[in-house]
Amino acid sequence: MxxxxxxxxxxxxxxxxxxxxxxxxxxxxxxxxxxxxxxxxxxxxxxxxxxxxxxxxxxxxxxxxxxxxxxxxxxxxxxxxxxxxxxGGGKAGAAPTAATGTKPVTGKNGKVPSGFAHNEQGAQSAAANYSVALGSADMFEATHRRQIVNAVYAPAVATARQDDLDKVYSGEAFLTSIGLNTDGTAPAGMTFISRSNPVGTKVVKFSGETASVSVWYSALFGLAGEGSKNPVSESWFTNTFELAWIDGDWKVTDFTQKDGPVPVGRDQAASPAQEMADAVEQFGGFTYAR
Missing domain, CATH: 1.10.287 (Helix Hairpins)
Known part of the structure; x- marks a missing residue:
C-alpha cells in the first residue's frame, strides 16, 4: 500500500x-x-x-x-x-521503497482493492491493502465487516474467520471499553478513528501460488471529540500475512501480528480533538502498490 x-x-x-x-x-x-x-x-x-x-x-x-x-x-x-x-524475495526485502514498475490495481471488491499481480509485487500490494481494510473503522460495523472479510480471506477460511470476528467486534464489553456504543457507532459529538498506515512490506516466502508477506504499519485508534476518554493515539505493528493465489487474486489464509518496530516519538504537541476529527474526514486513504 x-x-x-x-x-x-x-x-x-x-x-x-x-x-x-x-x-x-x-x-x-x-x-x-x-x-x-x-x-x-x-x-x-x-x-x-x-x-x-x-x-x-x-x-x-x-x-x-x-x-x-x-x-x-x-x-x-x-x-x-x-x-x-x-x-527474488531477498532483493525486494532489501529495498522496500524501490519502485517495481508493476501497475497498481484498478479493481475493487466492495471497498477493498482487488486484481493484484500474480507475482511478489502483487502479493506485497495485496498484503498492504488488506492490512488497511482489516484495520479500518468499517470492521466495527457488521455489514461492512462481512464485506471486508469476504473480500480479503480465502473462501475456505472466510466463514470461520467471520464468526470469530463477529464475537470480538460485537462484544458489548469490548465496544464499551473503547468508548463505542453497543452497535459499534461513536457517541454523539465524537468521531471514531481506526486507520492503518503501511510504511513498508517484506516478502518472507514466495513459491508462486503461496506467499508470506510482512507489513510494517502505524495505526491510529481512538475517539476524537471534546471530553473523549479514549483520545486518538498512535501505535506500531507488523502483520505477517499468509496468502494463496485463488481465483485470480491473492487471498489471506492466516496472519499473525506483533508489536513494533516502534520509532522514538518526537516532541510534538498533540492536536486538538476537533482538528484530529477534521483530518480524518478530509484526508482520504491510499491504494497501496508495491
Whole structure:
C-alpha cells in the first residue's frame, strides 16, 4: 500500500543517489554581467545589453533543466536495474521503497482493492491493502465487516474467520471499553478513528501460488471529540500475512501480528480533538502498490 511512498525511508542497502533536481537550486546558478555595447540595430546601447542578458539567462536555465533531467534519469535507470534484477524475495526485502514498475490495481471488491499481480509485487500490494481494510473503522460495523472479510480471506477460511470476528467486534464489553456504543457507532459529538498506515512490506516466502508477506504499519485508534476518554493515539505493528493465489487474486489464509518496530516519538504537541476529527474526514486513504 510509502507511502519513499511504498507505501508505499531511504534505501537501507547502500544509500540513494543525490537528488538530481538539487541542481535547480539557486546556489548552483551563476549571474554573468556583460559590458554595455553599441547595438547594430539602431536602438542604442542599452537594449542589446538587456537582450543579451535575457538570452543568457534563458540558455542558462535550459542547460540546468537538461542537466537535472539527465541526472535524474541516470539515477532512475540505476533504480530500475535494481528492481528488474530484484525479482527474488531477498532483493525486494532489501529495498522496500524501490519502485517495481508493476501497475497498481484498478479493481475493487466492495471497498477493498482487488486484481493484484500474480507475482511478489502483487502479493506485497495485496498484503498492504488488506492490512488497511482489516484495520479500518468499517470492521466495527457488521455489514461492512462481512464485506471486508469476504473480500480479503480465502473462501475456505472466510466463514470461520467471520464468526470469530463477529464475537470480538460485537462484544458489548469490548465496544464499551473503547468508548463505542453497543452497535459499534461513536457517541454523539465524537468521531471514531481506526486507520492503518503501511510504511513498508517484506516478502518472507514466495513459491508462486503461496506467499508470506510482512507489513510494517502505524495505526491510529481512538475517539476524537471534546471530553473523549479514549483520545486518538498512535501505535506500531507488523502483520505477517499468509496468502494463496485463488481465483485470480491473492487471498489471506492466516496472519499473525506483533508489536513494533516502534520509532522514538518526537516532541510534538498533540492536536486538538476537533482538528484530529477534521483530518480524518478530509484526508482520504491510499491504494497501496508495491
Amino acid at each position: 510509502s507511502l519513499g511512498d511504498d507505501g508505499y525511508g531511504g534505501d537501507p542497502r547502500s544509500g540513494r543517489p543525490d537528488d538530481g533536481y538539487s541542481t535547480l537550486g539557486g546556489t548552483r546558478q551563476t549571474r554573468t554581467r556583460f559590458a554595455d555595447g553599441t547595438g547594430g540595430d539602431g536602438y542604442g546601447s542599452r537594449r542589446p545589453a538587456r537582450s543579451s542578458r535575457s538570452l543568457t539567462m534563458v540558455v542558462g536555465v535550459v542547460v540546468l533543466l537538461v542537466a537535472a533531467i539527465a541526472f535524474a534519469n541516470m539515477g532512475g535507470g540505476s533504480g530500475d536495474s535494481d528492481s528488474s534484477g530484484g525479482s
